[in-house]
Amino acid sequence: MRLRRSVIALMAVLGLAMVSACNGGDDKAADGDGLQKVNYLTSFGAFGREAYAYVALEKGYFKDAGFDVKITPGSGTVDVMKLVAGGQADYGIGDFTGFAITLANQKLPVTTVGAIHQRSMAAIMSLEGLGINKPQDLVGKTIGDQPGSTNTVMFPVYAAAVGIDPKSVTFLPSPPPGLPKLLASGKVPGIGQFVVGEPLVAKADSKHRKVITLPYGDHVPDLYGNAIITRSDLAKEHPDQVKKFMNALLKGLQDTYDDPAAAATIMKKYVPELDVDVATAELKIMQAYIKPENFKGPLGELTADRVKKVISLLEQSHAIPQGSIKPEDIATLDLAPKS
Incomplete structure (x- = not known):
């Protein structure tokens, strides 16, 4: 009986926590200054490419809105x-494409x-020197990448665009932080990585070899990159709040675009372990x-025509039904x- 009461009590606490978390769009969820409390996740970790959110925070754009x-550092699109x-x-x-592929297979209340x-x-x-210089060189190769990563999930779309069989390439599950060193060691001839990861890959290679990058976007230019995600109910019931938040974030993105070095310096105040030079190089890319x-x-533009093209490309490459x-x-x- 005591165990049963404990379980019930625990479930009640968890339930309250979830209700509280889900009230992000409720005007009552404010701090002492009357500001709406908002929890924001980066796309993955705290790399330089995420600097725009810290710029918006540091310059008061969020507060002004x-x-x-x-x-909080995120851990990939699906998470x-x-x-x-x-x-x-x-x-x-x-990642917008990873987002679309996930929703085609698993319905979640997000947009x-x-x-x-x-x-x-x-x-x-x-x-x-590792044997990969062009897309066709990927055939028969093993690529290190995080399971379920954007690069892995999107690979069939890229493979169709460059004319290779996606099944001819093997993806080796590997922890993301160790990917640059895994490549530098020669244990795999290639890794999945965002284009902005080039400075990190170069830094990890003691032999100072040239980094070879095969961007998916070169062959599938209609695909968006990262996008801003929120709950469907928040977008529907509190559109003004969503617009204000997005506009504040995009102000940080504009400043980051205009001055990558300054953005990296700001981010280091919040992420002390950040390498400013590497972060600046990422942001310039x-x-x-x-x-x-x-x-x-x-x-920040998203258009109906582009979104339709993305869906069509995913269907044509059999990435989604x-x-x-x-x-x-x-x-x-x-x-x-x-506009």
């Missing part, structure tokens, strides 16, 4: 989606409201993905920035 924001869906976070960052990158940053990286050449839209998702299932386009 009425938010008290807590930034970010699940944590946002469950109410443990209000907003997060995840995207804006794009951080107008091109996918997914890539395969190698080092000079990221500029071409935030605003690609010939891109004329507003920062035909008709499994519609644009409105993965993006709340009326909240996205417009």
